Amino acid sequence: MLKVLSPDIILKYNSKTLSKRLLLTISSSRQEKRYNSFRTTETNPLNHTTNHLGQFYRISHDLEQKIFHHGGLPKSFQIQSKTFTETCLMVREPYVDIVNCIKSMDFSKPALRFVLYGKEGSGKTLTMAHLLHYAYLSDFLIVHVPWVGNWMRRCKESSASSTKEGYTDINLDAASWLLHFKTQNATLLNNPDFVTSKEYIWSKRESTPKEVSLIKLIDHGISRVKYASDCVVCLAEEIKHLSKKGLCKTFVAIDGFNAFFYPNTRIKTEKKEIVHPSKVVVTEAFLNLTRYDWNNAVCVVTVDQLVHAEQDKLSYLPKYLLGKDGFEHLDPFIPICVSGYSNKEFTSCMDYYRERKWVPSLPGMDEELAFLSNSNPYKLMGLCGPL
Template sequence: MLLRNLRFSCRRYSQAVTFRTIESSPKQHNEKQIGLFYTLDKDVCKQLFGHGGLPKSFTKQTKTFTETALMVRQPALDIMDCIKASDFDKPAIRYVLYGEKGAGKSLTMAHLLHYAHSEGFLIVHVPWVSEWLRRVPRHKEMSNSTSQEGFVDIPLDAAAWLLHFKMQNQNILKSSDLRISKDYEWSSREKSSAGAPLAELVELGINRVKYACDIINVLMNEIKMLSSNKFCKTFVAIDGFNSFLYPLTRLKTPTKRKVTPEEVSLTKPFMEITKNDWSNGVIVVTADQIAVPDDHQESYLPKYLLCKKGFEHLDPFVPVEVGRYTEREYLSCASYYRDRLWMRGPPELETELKLASACNPYRFMEMCAPL
């Protein structure tokens, strides 16, 4: 009885603010839905984010809530509007999401990925660059590249990414139009012939891990050509892009020498595909303070985080700031948390949490967890 009364009390508070929208298609989202949550279909969520793409703390929360719900926010709508108005015959436009820690850049990216999926884009998505360059578990395999002198390969990470790419694009890769343009020789016995399906190239990289890094390099070049020739339209999304530009990684050679990002063979193809020398595509990256290990970041602005090299590489680009919750967004999120019993207590608690969290989405989520 006590639990039933508590549920009723919490939901009575949440009914004061509308926090959900029944419009589940991101193609139909507009300013009327700003601040409202929509629920992702479980199958679509598994396809897009089954191998990464959602922050770990958010993924843990979705298991607790038994649903994956994203808030419709202005930055995502702004980029969607720009994409709809873009001339895809021109070079790919680049967008840089930026903002303070915990503002919601990765979830804005997730919303955009869902939009790209619903619009039929071929998706090239790197969930978190630092997983390759900064996080070094004991089992991480690293070897000298046999095809590029002076480079190192991280083949297991490359094969895992190809599996992620295959999962996200499982329907598009069945298209007979997506074929490779020329012959590629991997060894005296293994070759990929011109005209072979792109899916066959991806499968080779998954099954023959030692070639995975080289296959990703070829795959990016083929995708740029296929996209420019109108065989597909491509959506590139890289979270923590500035990690590619930080001077050092946590990878080390057998002689204990630290490896720079430029010496990692996986860096090159993703730097190449973020150039605007191809068309019929969209490029969205995030510049994030937590993508690099320096705890004394002076600014979250793109010019600071991307450094001179990264800024010049992406220039010109469209900067899009992801800010703290607005009043409407905060009230909507508080109502959602009450509905999920993530937050309990009297209404006055919301005012206190608003001040304590400063409307930072991540901080608000963390503070509600133990309540």
């Protein structure tokens, strides 16, 4: 026999069900609002301000290919971006500080130099990537070295210089860099005013005439790899000449700049002697571009402990990593510290991972991950990575 429930019991049951549904709806709405707060719809880095700190913005695939096709984003970050099917960068305080300085600087004065420093994995390279995006949209001529350590410790090949006695060429790497430069500046290099200031003689049969397109000089280094290192040095001088004449603004970005001064390279001569960075031909080009003897230019470099051998990682401060020669070369400069995530940045990062279905939402999970990673972006990425 069926038991008939009284109207009071039915009303009480329905009220509880409705309350639970209402609470779930409110909770879901709050969570959705929180998840939306970690993103910004402002994808133009020229408009990023302190109001966007801790928020992610998306870089279109086309722009990513133009700026970072040949390097500039860490490999682990590229793998994550491929998994997430999008490339997003967080707006952080070091970026805003540097951009504010650039916007207020007088370009007729000597080049302004910034040094990004911080512990390993704190986000120096991605801050530089954000700045490169800004420079690209601001029509700067970009001179970008993705990682100097690849040249000094993992160069593709090396040979004795045919033009400078006692020096070493890394021509394959130099040719790759020329292609990188050409790709990043494809639009600006079509400027008819970008021509060579003098003739360059490479051999009895080969030369680059005066007042021809700068692309001719770049293409010569790419097609005739034997002269790639020398072409990089000549290109650096031409860039300075163009900037001094006011034909362009130049943005120099070098990641791992202290590798130009760290003596323990893996480049060796035919006699198996270690080559000091100062004896590598391309070094001359980038030390030339980071001096203060020109205008219409901004230089941003990073110093990183990864350049040094394990036993030499005693400090992450610029004075230690650059050494006496490197510090005196850049002095005076503006040091910019890139530290670990703030509470807001950490929360935004975790919300982004959850929105991408990368980590679950568990009680106490954020606190535990913050403790284990010490709010270090790279360590957090590793802890949240796949098993």
